[in-house]
Each structure stands twice: as structure tokens, then as C-alpha cells.
Amino acid sequence: MLVVRYSALGDVVLATSVLDPLLATFPGARIEWVTDAAYAPLLEGLPQIAAVHTLDREGPQSAVSLRDRLSRRFDLAIDLQNKVRSAVIARAAAPRRVTFRRRTAGRALLALLGSDPPLARAHATQLYADALAPLGVRGPGPLRIHLSRHAQALAADALGHARPPLVAIAPGARWATKRWPVERFAEVAEALAAEGASIVLAGGPDDRDAFAAMCAHLRAPVAADLSPLPVDALAAALARVQILIACDSGPVHLAAAVGTPALALFGPTSTVRWEPRSPGRALSLGLACSPCSNHGSDSCPEGHHRCLDDLGAHAVVSAAREMLAGRETATSER
Template identity: 40%
Template sequence: MTQPERILIIRLSSLGDILLATPVIDRARAAWPAARITFLVDRGYADLVRTHPGLDEVVEFDAHGVHRGPGGIAALSEALRPVDLVIDLQHKVRSVLLAMLLKPARRLQLVKRGASEVVRALMGQDSILRAPHQVERYLAVLEGEAPPAPPDFVARPRLKPEPHWLEAAAARLPDAGGPYAALVLGARQRTKLWPARHWEALGRTLQDRGLRPVLVGDPANGIPAGPLAARVGGALPVFENGGLGELAGVLCRCVVVVSPDSGPAHLAAALGVPVVALFGPTSPERWAPRGERTSALTLALPCSPCSNHGSGACPLGTLACLESLSPERVAAEALRLAGWA
């Protein structure tokens, strides 16, 4: 194709997907170094995406405000023109409509399912996707359009934290109180949650080995951090209800992060922080964090994975995939990645 001068990449949500899509930025920059690359993302994630060094511009999508409905999408298309190449990694109604209105010379889009799979999904029988990894699924959108990747291209997310995020985190977690290990307690889907008693045991083990746990709570989607901190003891730091930039700073203060399959696990990996991700109902082949020092722990039970994104309840009623994932095994892996073993 003709060298594009203005490229628009669309991935509106959610945190993990956005981060796993960032290698497309690097791939596009390597392929078309002179192009102006813009990333369109939901406004809640914009500050994080702005830290990516390969972007020229980040545009905030305001789904409930100025970009609401077809009229809002039309206004957004006017503001974004001209665009030569649209890379739609969302491929839902709003992104498809926007790409059509922009009328680029070329439009690339993520194909999530074939026609038969769409019908199965509508009937509640969604096929469980394993390999390839989601990063490869995103990069495959560029196949046949972009020149071959350079030999040193590494397909993993990367972000550079803002200095003020790090400064705020240093005030919250001073050197004298560490070293720290972040325990991420929340996930949007209940079947991704590791049991509270396991977190308690893990916290005590890490404390005994000289690492101070930082409990990263999500009151709406996880285990309450305050009561857990009280049970573990030691006046543990708790981080709740902060912004993503603040969270990034906190994770950067830690020597290791332990998390369920959720956005913060991918955030830690993108920041270069060692991370242990706990997998049960979802596929680590597809969703494992990508980074220099990452580990995806799973029991690989015959019933797992049972879902593409997790669900509200275990189909078997046991949640054995996470109930039986022992805190001893998780602690050993966390200590290994932290260089504490």
C-alpha cells in the first residue's frame, strides 16, 4: 500500500486489551516511521496511553458526552480527518461506524469471530479461544499491509510512567517501609477472584520473607482490602479508589506483583515490573501478561478454561481452578521472580 501519512488506531477499552494492543503502535511506527499516529481510547485510559513513546497524539473518546450516538461519532470523524489508514482493534458498532465515516484509503480491522461463531455467541455458546496470544491476534491485523518487522522487534506492551506518578507513589510507599510486593485483589468477573484466605496466607508468607505486601483493592469488584490487611497484620499499605496513573506509580514501587487475570497484571508487565498472574477460568495461552519477567500460574484442569473473559459463577459450582491453586505455590513463584527465593 502507499505509505500512509496519518494513521488512526482504535482500541477504546478495557485496560488489559488496550495494553495488549500497544505493540501495534510499535509495529506501525517501525513500518511507517514518518507517519503521524493517533490512538483513540476511552477517556479513562487516555493518560496511560499518552505515555507510549510511539504515539503523536491520543484522542479521548467520550461515549456518554460529546461522542454519544451517531451524531457524536459523525462529529468525531470530522475532527479526526484526514486519515489514510484506520486500524480498528475494537471492531464494534461505534468503531466500525467511525471508520466508515472517515473514508480512509485503507481500513484494517480485528476479526474476532467467523459467522458461525457469531451465531454461537448470540445463542450463549461462545467458543473458548486459546492460542494465539491476544498480542499476536492484534498484530495479525497488519499482516500483508506492513513491511516485515525488524529483527529486533519485541511484541510486548510497554509504557513509561509519568514522573509525578512515581513521586506520589514514593511518598505513599517510602523506601524505609519496603521492599514492597503488590497483591491485586480485584477482577471484574467473580470467577477470576482468588479466595480471601489464600491472599491472607500469601501476605503472611511474604511478610515472613521480608517483603511488605501492598493490598491493591477494588471495592466494587473484589475482596475488601481493609479487613484483609487487618487479618494479615503489620499495618499494611492499602491502595483503593485511585486513578490508573497512581496505580502505575504504586506498581513501579514494588519488586513483584501478584494479580488475577486482570488489567493491573498487564499494567505491571508493561511497566517492566515482575508479575505473577493467577489463571483459572480463562486461557493463559491467550491472556498471559507479556513482559521480561512474567509468570502465569494455572492448574490446567480439564474444565479450564471455561470462559473467554470470566463469568459470574463457576459452571461446576466449585471454582476448583483457583480454590486449589495453593498460596504456597504462588508465594514460591512470587519470591522467585522478585529474586527473593
């Protein structure tokens, strides 16, 4: 069978929750996966996946090229992306297809009328499992990503001699409304550094502007910057930290996949849909206007962005302290 989910980072990681249930339902099945080249290292090497196919906008890895190459090779295609490119691939790949359904016209109308909260229906992993219900899948499984030895070596080198507890801070987010003010992140980092934590900046190349903006307010040293790392090495580095503090973004789900507690700060998006898996925690003010968006936007529809602007640094520091204390207790009891 072929699974298609190629973006974005957090969605791809969350979609791996279908792997174990699929193999439990279809023992011995051969699963192949289509994803973006940037995320392929997270899937390559997983025992649950026999082959990973990378998708690009054009060239030999374009949707049309993959359509031709994968045509009629499978008995079942599972389209968890539900976009034009994924449909092109899935329709050619197999005679039987299962597709992840986004919000229907009926649900959109109910949402406008205030009669249905589609953004708070269920966690993303449960929605993926629901899409597979016609196949006999009843619930989500664990998140699965692969950390190669090379990725782990890169992570160890990036973290160098930073002393625990390591607190990773990820101030970046693709959409403006999901970003907590960088000066608040700096306050949190300073407070935890004053208590002995080593501060690690977590994210990718696109987050460097957020790093620079945060560091302009930061009076504590930064032990490591993980932005040069490929995504699998970033995941390996997150496996080595004690906690991640982040906006609602991809690194939150990477941390969840490797068992690191993530404190995720939510504003416009749904904690029900996107909260990090245990031992992570979502922090939200729970305003009446939230959630207002599935993925965030460029500006607040209400014009005030109070959902994140009103979240104080003290609340985040307090939650982080609790999570760090819980991590220390769990470690000492092993």
C-alpha cells in the same frame, strides 16, 4: 492513521504492542488513538502517539461526536475493539479500515465440537499483530505506556517509606470466576511479610471491597493502599515494587508494561491468550475444563470453580519466592 481501542485496561495496554510495528512498517506515520478517558494518561506523552481522543457514553466525547469530529481525517483506521461504537468511529474516520476479528461463527462451532481451542490460539498481542498482517505487520512489539512526572510523584508519595522488598497484591477482578479466594491472598501476604516483605494493595476504587475482604483475614500490616491513585500513578507505583501477585486482571499487564514481574493466577481464562509478558509468570492448575471463557463470568459453568478454589496458597508463596529471588539475583548482577 487512527487506532481505536478504548477498553478494558489490560486490553488497552496490550494493544500498545502494535505501535512500534506500525511505525516500523510506516516510517513517519502520524498515529492518533481513541480510548477511554480513564486510560488516556497511559497514552498521552508517548512519542509514538501524536494525539489521544477520549471516548465517553454521551456528550461531546460520545461515539457520534467523535465520528463527526474525526470524519475523513485519516487515510487508515485500525479498529482493535470491534464493537458498535468503535465501528462508528472507524468507518467515518478513514476510507481504509483494518479490524481486529473476534471469534468467527466457524471457530465458535469448532469450539463447541471440541475441534478447535480458540482461547488457546495465540497471545493477545500476537492476535493484534495478526489483524495488522494485511498492512505488512508480522509480529507484536513491546508494550508502551507513559509515566508522567506527576504520576511518579503520586506513586512515590503513596508508597511512602515502605521498605523493600515491596510485594503488591491485587485480589480484585471484574468477573467472579477470575477471583482467587481472598483468604488465600491473605495467607500469601502473611507468609511473605513474615520473611520481610512490605505488603502493598494494588488496584483501583472498584477493588476496595476485595481489599476489605482480604484484610479481614490478614494479620500482617499493609504498607500502602494504591486504590486512590489514577491509573498512570498505579502503573508508576507498580514500577517500584519487586513483584505483583494478582488474579488475571488489568494490573498484571500494567506491571508487564513497566517491567515488574507479575505472578498471575489463572482459572477460567487462557494462559496462552493472557499470560503476563516476561519476566512475569502465569500460575494455573491446567484442569481439563480450563479455559472456559475469554474474560471470565459470574459463575462457574461446571458449578465447582476448582480451577482457582483448588489452587493452594503454598504454591503461590513458593512461586513468589522464586520470582523474588530471581529479581534479587538480577539486581545484584547489574
